[in-house]
Amino acid sequence: MEKQVNSPGKPSKEGWLSSLNALIPWIDLSSIGSGAVFFVIGFIGSLIVGWVIFPMVLYSSQPQPMNFNHALHLDPEKVDGIEGDTETERCLSCHQFRDDGTFVGIPKLEKCMECHDDPESPLGDTPEEKEFMTQYVANEKEIPWLSYSRQPDCVYFSHIAHVQMGEQECRVCHGDHGKSEILPEYRANRITGYSINIWGENISGWKSNTWDSMKMDDCAECHTEKGHEENNACFVCHK
Amino acid sequence: MEKEHGRGKHYKYGMVIDLDKCTGCGTCMTACAAENNVSVRSDESDKERSITWMQLYKITNGKEFPETEVSYFPRPCMHCDEDGRGGHHPSCVSVCVATATKLDHYTGIVSQVYTRCIGCRYCQAACPYHARYFNWWDGYFPKGKGLDRYLTPEVSPRMRGVVEKCSFCHHRLMRAKNQAYAEGRREIEEDEYITACTEACPVQAITFGDLNNPEHKVSQLSKSRNAFRLLEHLNTKPKVFYLSTKDWVRKLADNYLPDQFKSINKTTG
Numbered sequence: 420m421e422k423q424v425n426s427p428g429k430p431s432k433e434g435w436l437s438s439l440n441a442l443i444p445w446i447d448l449s450s451i452g453s454g455a456v457f458f459v460i461g462f463i464g465s466l467i468v469g470w471v472i473f474p475m476v477l478y479s480s481q482p483q484p485m486n487f488n489h490a491l492h493l494d495p496e497k498v499d500g501i502e503g504d505t506e507t508e509r510c511l512s513c514h515q516f517r518d519d520g521t522f523v524g525i526p527k528l529e530k531c532m533e534c535h536d537d538p539e540s541p542l543g544d545t546p547e548e549k550e551f552m553t554q555y556v557a558n559e560k561e562i563p564w565l566s567y568s569r570q571p572d573c574v575y576f577s578h579i580a581h582v583q584m585g586e587q588e589c590r591v592c593h594g595d596h597g598k599s600e601i602l603p604e605y606r607a608n609r610i611t612g613y614s615i616n617i618w619g620e621n622i623s624g625w626k627s628n629t630w631d632s633m634k635m636d637d638c639a640e641c642h643t644e645k646g647h648e649e650n651n652a653c654f655v656c657h658k
Numbered sequence: 659m660e661k662e663h664g665r666g667k668h669y670k671y672g673m674v675i676d677l678d679k680c681t682g683c684g685t686c687m688t689a690c691a692a693e694n695n696v697s698v699r700s701d702e703s704d705k706e707r708s709i710t711w712m713q714l715y716k717i718t719n720g721k722e723f724p725e726t727e728v729s730y731f732p733r734p735c736m737h738c739d740e741d742g743r744g745g746h747h748p749s750c751v752s753v754c755v756a757t758a759t760k761l762d763h764y765t766g767i768v769s770q771v772y773t774r775c776i777g778c779r780y781c782q783a784a785c786p787y788h789a790r791y792f793n794w795w796d797g798y799f800p801k802g803k804g805l806d807r808y809l810t811p812e813v814s815p816r817m818r819g820v821v822e823k824c825s826f827c828h829h830r831l832m833r834a835k836n837q838a839y840a841e842g843r844r845e846i847e848e849d850e851y852i853t854a855c856t857e858a859c860p861v862q863a864i865t866f867g868d869l870n871n872p873e874h875k876v877s878q879l880s881k882s883r884n885a886f887r888l889l890e891h892l893n894t895k896p897k898v899f900y901l902s903t904k905d906w907v908r909k910l911a912d913n914y915l916p917d918q919f920k921s922i923n924k925t926t927g
Contacts (some may be wrong), residue, residue, distance in 0.1 A: 486812075487674035499690070515841060517840075518840060519833075519836065519837050519840060520836030520837050520838075520839050520840035521836060543878040572814045572815075573771075573772065573773045575812065575829070575832060577832060577836055577839075579839045579840055580835065580838055580839055581834070581841075583839055584839050585843070600888050649667075650760035650761070652763075652764060652765070653760050653762070653769040653774075654762060654765075654767060654769035654771075654825065654828045655832075656813050656915065657769070657771040657773070657774070658812060658813060658828070658829060
């Protein structure tokens, strides 16, 4: 407290200015002054906050109630009930359409129990199945899945129009979910409560896969590409 | 016109309301409100703030008894079309600053996107038919009291501060399309897509269908000599037609200069 501590390792003003200048060589910081330095630091800092930290804080992360192995269930050699030549046809074995053309989404327990009917005799030997048998099948309790793709209340989406009439594969929007062995964490926007998957993971809109960004413009882009401009009318998706 | 709006088949969904059949029972209003999740308020007697996508007007010929005659005018959104003089928008669409309402050239239906509406109410002022309503309060659908159970899942409830109007039950069109797709069809039949008011009308005064399709009953009725539209002089080209054989009813549907009105009946004038 009594002694003033000198920090011998502290570089002189010119020293750290020039080292910062090495990072951004296109601006000569010493000629502009220290105000510009603080501006640049603040600018880069706010970019990091806006593009990295805020998106991380914005989305919550919740585990699914239990794991589900899509890759295993989609393998016709391992699972009897799965039929179909294409991946989409195999997806439709469980994620079905009703007779009126509506889509069931995540199947109910009833669908699982078409195969996993006896709690005493599991079909495989995984611990997940044992948990599923004892906790859900034995008690006939629905699994409280967290839906990755549930649309907001004001959005209308018809699966049958895309899959059956438009001949789109499931993976165009859902990615390689069908090949996953472990369910990813469910991440919901803390403000809106919507899942991150409905808009796609990429907030900048840059996409290498169709499912990276799935905002309104991406829907319209695909409709136009396929020659269905009539489906870009507002009321087709907004309700 | 076809080229201008790209490929795809063009429909023109419209409605014909036979005023001679209408008894003014109000079933269309009730069916509409229930179908489209129109909320009720604690004081529904305040009609200036009430929301009625389908409104029923009562008109009389203004004569003393025993010549008094009464007629009822059910009024949905008219879903106005291009005016044919180069204007591409109905009056509400051309004033919308947020592109929250648009005329779909493929179906002829004027959409209203509630999440896009900023509540400036220009469209309300622009609509000559008073078909647009402003939400002064949030919709009231409390959970556990039963009100939430009759909600139509395909229609989103509105929040306060936005304008809403009749959508020609567009969700029923989507539902009919889904059904057709499930059966492997691309086209829907005439009776597969009708509005809630059309379905509910006990005297079948309302007919709904595609005005572009000469086989649909609605397009035949719209060409009847008894057919007319509201405020036709404004050139808004509504897709809702009315039928009436009574001259006084037809005369009240528009503003006529002296000697401008032409009777369809030879005997009366």
